Amino acid sequence: MRTGVLIYKDVLSSLSPEAKKILGLIMHKGAMTKSQLAKVAGLKLTTLNRMMLPLEKADLIVRTETGESTGGRKPVIYDVNSRRYYVIGIDISRLYSQVVLTNLKMELLEKDRFDMDRNSSPEATLNRILDWVGRVLEKREHGYVIGVGIGTVGPLDRKSGIILNPENFEAQGWENIPLKAIMEERTGLPVIIDNGANAAVLAETRYGRGKGMKSVIYLNCGVGIRTGVISSGTLVRTINDADDTFAHIVIDVNGRPCRCGNQGCVERYSSIYAIMEAFAEEMAQGRDRRNPNADLPVSYLELCREAEENDTTARQVLQNAAVRMGTGLANFIQLLNPGLVVLSGPLILHSKLFYEVCVEAAKRKRYWDKGGHLVFSRGGAFEENAISIGAAALVMEHYLEPEALG
DSSP states (O other), rough: OOOOOOOOTTTTTTSSSHHHHHHHHHHHHHHEHHHHHHHHTTHHHHHHHHHHHHHHTTSSSSEEEEEEESSSSEEEEEEEEETTTEEEEEEEEEEEEEEEEETTTTTEEEEEEEOOOOOOOOHHHHHHHHHHHHHHHOOOOEEEEEEEEEEOOOOOTTTTTTOOOOOOOOOOOSSSOOHHHHHHHOSOOEEEEEHHHHHHHHHHHHTTTTTOOOEEEEEESSSSEEEEEEETTTOOOTOOOSOOGGGGOOOOOSOOTTTOBBBBTTHHHHSHHHHHHHHHHHHTTOOOOSSOOOOOOOOOHHHHHHHHOHHHHHHHHHHHOOOOOHHHHHHHHHHHHSSSSEEEEEHHHHHHHHHHHHHHHHHGGGGGGOOOOOOOOEEEOOOOOOHEEEHHHHHHHHHHHHGGGG
């Protein structure tokens, strides 16, 4: 890939564990003086100076400003260099795909987002992403790209970097696609791949609303309901590395049959497909609607909009789905005891009503929050960019804290 940015992938892998620890502290906690760093890291200043030297030589950290004096010389504040190194983050979802360029502070520099349709084959999707990356990097006059992160729908063979047999893509051909191998061959960069919800919860915990928290839940509500969980500082993985843990919590043992083989799963009531199915059933029964002559089926975007405008049927369908999801969420919270629950994804970001009803339903089970420390967030710090920025964060955390990725 011909670019104006120099491709360099070994700047982090060559660092000592001690240097990586210091870099991680600055990245996750923000700019600090040496005295503050030494206190947080539990080190003597002489030891800290030795650890910081390779970071300064590699231009990974820089002196940004001076702090307030306590009587002597003003202390120097050190921060991550936001203008020297870049990371590419990719979000491949069923409804859309997105690619971003970030700096090491996970600040969004540029992005491209496009809808996925019946023409969005793996080849077409990756070609568009790579064309955009090439154009963006050509505009950069200097700097280094650390790597590429991909957050995608599952199921995955994560270690091999293969997306296996995902459901509900409009385009054909998404079975057994070696995303990691393709991207590494075409970019010459190391590629880290994971489920998109895992990437998003990592971004929120390390760089977003969940900073300083040990346990965070992230739910992406769209065509399916995708789950990312960090518990006690570590990414929680299922046996088969699936991203639909929460989606298949049973909330009605005699409920609707689910594709997983159970009955009454949350996803059968609260995903976009389930909501559209429930709406079509209501319409077939002749329920009143603000615009009874409208063509069916409507899109979920139209349904959300009409619910916000107090269309009786649309509003009732969304409320019913949100209550069921909130009921399942209360159980999930009881099990994991998080400090933050982020609800995001297309459904949440397009329906404030769904979010509010869901949270209210979850909050009725107050036994899990007697201390009042649980925080809910609609969209989190990164909103629609959470998975793509999280994918970029995967690259950095792979080098800095691989044990936390599970």
